[in-house]
Every structure is written in C-alpha cells, then in structure tokens.
Amino acid sequence: MKARLEASGLRVVRGGKVILRDVDVAANEGEVLGILGPSGAGKSTLFRALVGESPPDAGTVRLGGEDVTRWPLWRRARQGIGYIPQSPSVLWDLTVRQNLITFHRVVHQSDGKPEERAAQVGLAERLDVRAGELSAGERRRLEFARAITREPLVLVCDEPFSGIDPVGAARLGELLRDLAGRGTAVLLADHHVEEALRVCSRAILLLDGAVAVTAVPGEFEKHPLVRGRYLGTLHPSS
Numbered sequence: 001m002k003a004r005l006e007a008s009g010l011r012v013v014r015g016g017k018v019i020l021r022d023v024d025v026a027a028n029e030g031e032v033l034g035i036l037g038p039s040g041a042g043k044s045t046l047f048r049a050l051v052g053e054s055p056p057d058a059g060t061v062r063l064g065g066e067d068v069t070r071w072p073l074w075r076r077a078r079q080g081i082g083y084i085p086q087s088p089s090v091l092w093d094l095t096v097r098q099n100l101i102t103f104h105r106v107v108h109q110s111d112g113k114p115e116e117r118a119a120q121v122g123l124a125e126r127l128d129v130r131a132g133e134l135s136a137g138e139r140r141r142l143e144f145a146r147a148i149t150r151e152p153l154v155l156v157c158d159e160p161f162s163g164i165d166p167v168g169a170a171r172l173g174e175l176l177r178d179l180a181g182r183g184t185a186v187l188l189a190d191h192h193v194e195e196a197l198r199v200c201s202r203a204i205l206l207l208d209g210a211v212a213v214t215a216v217p218g219e220f221e222k223h224p225l226v227r228g229r230y231l232g233t234l235h236p237s238s
Ligand SMILES: Nc1ncnc2c1ncn2[C@@H]1O[C@H](COP(=O)(O)OP(=O)(O)OP(=O)(O)O)[C@@H](O)[C@H]1O
Pocket: 014, 015, 017, 019, 037, 038, 039, 040, 041, 042, 043, 044, 045, 046
C-alpha cells in the first residue's frame, strides 16, 4: 500500500515542553486512520504539523513522497491536503455559497460550483444562509464541503463529530468513508470513540506525545493500554 502522507521522527517543542516525541505516522491511499488518545496527548499538535499550520522542530512530512515539511498551509492545500481544524473555521458573516466560493478561489483561483459541493453534503437548501446561522452539524458539513473543494489526496479531520447529533455524526462518518473509498487518505482524531472506530480502518493511540499502539479497531478497543489509559473500564468493550 502506498503512503499518501508520511511523517517520520516528528518532534514539536512548545513553551519549553516536548509535545511530540519522535512520532512516525503513515496514512495510506483509501484508508481512514484514527489518531486517538487522551486530552493533551498531542493529536491537534500532530495535525497542525501535518497540514503546515505549525511546523515541527524536527522530522519530516511527505505528501505522495515529496518533502513538504517547510511548506505553508496554503501550498499544502493546493497540493491536496484538506483540513478540518478543531475550532470552527467558517467565515461567519458569509453565506454557505460565499464560503465555498471563497475557499475555491484560494485553492483554484476560480469560483467552482458551490451548488454541487453543497448538495454533496446535504446543504443544497442552505446555500444562501449565513454560516453564523447554521447549526453545529451543518457548520461541520460546510467545513467538510470546503475541505473537499478539490478531491483531496489527504484529509485531516480534528474532532469532526464534536457537537453533532448521532444522525449527523453517522452521516459525516459515511462521507469520510466514501471519500476514502475514492482513494483519499483520511486522518481522524475524535473522542467519539465508537463513531471514530466505526469509520476507521486502523487506529493509533497517542500517549504523552508518542505513538503507543497501532491496531485495527477490534484489537484497538481491547488493547490493555487503550483500556487503561484512554477508554477506561466503563467502555463497553472493557
Ligand atoms: N503553543 C503551545 N504552547 C504551549 N503548549 C502547547 C502549545 N500547543 C499545545 N500545547 C500543549 O501541548 C499539549 C498537547 O496539546 P494538543 O492540543 O495537541 O492535545 P490534544 O491531544 O489534541 O488534546 P484534546 O483531545 O484535548 O484536543 C497540551 O498539554 C497543550 O497544552
């Protein structure tokens, strides 16, 4: 299997504290890779290093074999990395249509077809609604539509299910799986473990800034470190 996005030896130090220590991660074409772990483990920091929002202090990031470690976010976006950050990132005062057009211009320098993108994520009826008036689930779907403006080689999603009702989360999960089915490598961090593991083909446990476990979902849930340090004894599989 060919790795679409490959990070090796990633080290991030912030405020004198080592946040990521020698992290190796490879996301393959067509897979959904879960990056799970307790709060503060370093998941968002890892994602920021992968997408170019905050470069690592050491290590390399390769996209389709090319070293993109020092490339800024916009250049990686143009090259095919989509990103749904943890915090809301829509342009609140613009409509759904204007949000989609604006991002398409950044990536392609043209307006694109916002109607098609909106229809893909079930927002066809909401095109002229201001992003600030959307529900959390609709906003996440708009961010998803924006991230797939160009069918991405890699999609990095930081807590996409946060604040979304179960039906909305299941629907978003299906969109992620469909995207992976068309070849995109999807990386996903989320504390909605059941939804995340339902969607993932492989999961990594990040603990204290280091990779502690890599396994397929069925094994991941039963792993003693995952149960002891992350899921806790109340989780159904424990
Ligand atoms: N710029 C920064 N300066 C200082 N500390 C930072 C900085 N960025 C992150 N950290 C620290 O790094 C650690 C990892 O943060 P990060 O947000 O990556 O964790 P996370 O696994 O995504 O957590 P969560 O599940 O709560 O979102 C935390 O202790 C955080 O306080």
